[in-house]
Amino acid sequence: MAVQRSCRPAAAGRSTRASVRSSRALAPVAAVGGVVLLCASIAVALTIGPADIRVADSWSVVAAHLGGNPSGLSPIRDGIVWDLRLPRTLLAAACGAGLAVCGTVLQSLLRNPLADPFVLGVSSGASTGAVAVIVLGAGGGLLSVTGGAFLGAVCSFALVVVLSHTLGGSTDRVVLAGVAAMQLFSALTSFVVMTAADAETTREVLFWLLGSLSGAGWTDVGVCAAVLAVGLAVCGGHARTLDAFAFGEDAAAALGVGVARTRLVLLSVTALLTAVLVSSAGAIGFVGLVLPHAIRALVGPRHARLLPLTALAGSVFLVWADTLARTVLDPQEVPVGVVTSLVGVPAFVLVLYRSRSTR
Numbered sequence: 001m002a003v004q005r006s007c008r009p010a011a012a013g014r015s016t017r018a019s020v021r022s023s024r025a026l027a028p029v030a031a032v033g034g035v036v037l038l039c040a041s042i043a044v045a046l047t048i049g050p051a052d053i054r055v056a057d058s059w060s061v062v063a064a065h066l067g068g069n070p071s072g073l074s075p076i077r078d079g080i081v082w083d084l085r086l087p088r089t090l091l092a093a094a095c096g097a098g099l100a101v102c103g104t105v106l107q108s109l110l111r112n113p114l115a116d117p118f119v120l121g122v123s124s125g126a127s128t129g130a131v132a133v134i135v136l137g138a139g140g141g142l143l144s145v146t147g148g149a150f151l152g153a154v155c156s157f158a159l160v161v162v163l164s165h166t167l168g169g170s171t172d173r174v175v176l177a178g179v180a181a182m183q184l185f186s187a188l189t190s191f192v193v194m195t196a197a198d199a200e201t202t203r204e205v206l207f208w209l210l211g212s213l214s215g216a217g218w219t220d221v222g223v224c225a226a227v228l229a230v231g232l233a234v235c236g237g238h239a240r241t242l243d244a245f246a247f248g249e250d251a252a253a254a255l256g257v258g259v260a261r262t263r264l265v266l267l268s269v270t271a272l273l274t275a276v277l278v279s280s281a282g283a284i285g286f287v288g289l290v291l292p293h294a295i296r297a298l299v300g301p302r303h304a305r306l307l308p309l310t311a312l313a314g315s316v317f318l319v320w321a322d323t324l325a326r327t328v329l330d331p332q333e334v335p336v337g338v339v340t341s342l343v344g345v346p347a348f349v350l351v352l353y354r355s356r357s358t359r
């Protein structure tokens with residue numbers, strides 16, 4: 001019996017090492033497959049819609065606008081691809097990647113499997129800012145809905161920082177401060193809509209609150225892509241630090257990590273990235289909650305692999321969610337946040353069940 005008991009830890013250790021090696025081997029394959037799948041998803045998404053446009057037509061339009069030969073398509077069909085579908089699809093890819101990366105960072109940083117980009121109350125603040133512009137006319141016409149949403153998100157995050165610092169600054173306090181800010185700004189949004197909005201404005205606000213990429217333009221794509229690149233660079237540079245945070249703040253500090261400074265930097269980056277994405281696309285849920293768990297189960301917890309693969313998964317997921325949102329009830333459009341929630345809830349339940357069964 002003693003021999004059997006002594007063999008069990010060794011067998012468990014061999015199983016763990018084999019799992020780690022498998023994850024390392026799978027990561028490059030998953031990365032290449034993710035890039036190919038993302039490119040194919042964008043190409044196919046451009047062809048889906050009322051106008052009959054082929055993949056070759058889409059590429060010819062893109063090539064023509066980038067300095068190549070004329071596409072040969074009519075101006076209307078050219079505009080459908082270049083001015084409507086392509087910026088919308090690229091914005092969906094950028095938003096999906098950014099929200100997924102934010103969820104990955106927050107779940108590790110706060111050691112909370114339910115953390116996502118909205119745990120800091122940033123989404124609720126952005127919603128309040130957007131509603132203030134749409135309903136109350138805040139800014140006197142000088143402030144766009146996107147600008148109002150961004151300012152609201154920044155105010156919400158500032159409140160979270162002040163509250164968490166006042167309460168002690170631990171990760172639990174950050175989560176609690178985020179929940180408080182989320183409830184506060186959600187209440188403010190509801191109050192403004194109920195007291196000052198007419199039926200048509202209420203419908204417009206509701207559509208934005210549920211997430212929509214219908215107004216995507218090249219400016220939105222450029223801003224979101226630039227902020228996403230910066231966010232990925234900063235978070236990727238802290239990949240080893242995030243690995244240390246998985247063992248707790250005390251363990252990270254023992255390894256030489258500046259816990260308070262690192263937490264403030266990463267929280268600020270994720271809040272800024274979330275604010276920009278939400279201000280352009282509205283509140284889109286479950287992307288940052290579900291996908292990090294799914295990719296972590298696939299390639300393991302090491303953030304050097306986890307962050308880029310989660311970004312790719314988020315991009316592919318939101319491209320197809322938006323494609324479904326704009327076509328499933330054509331000509332009526334479904335808010336993309338509704339689609340992500342309908343898909344995300346069962347997926348999250350499945351992830352929780354699989355994690356329970358593997359314990």
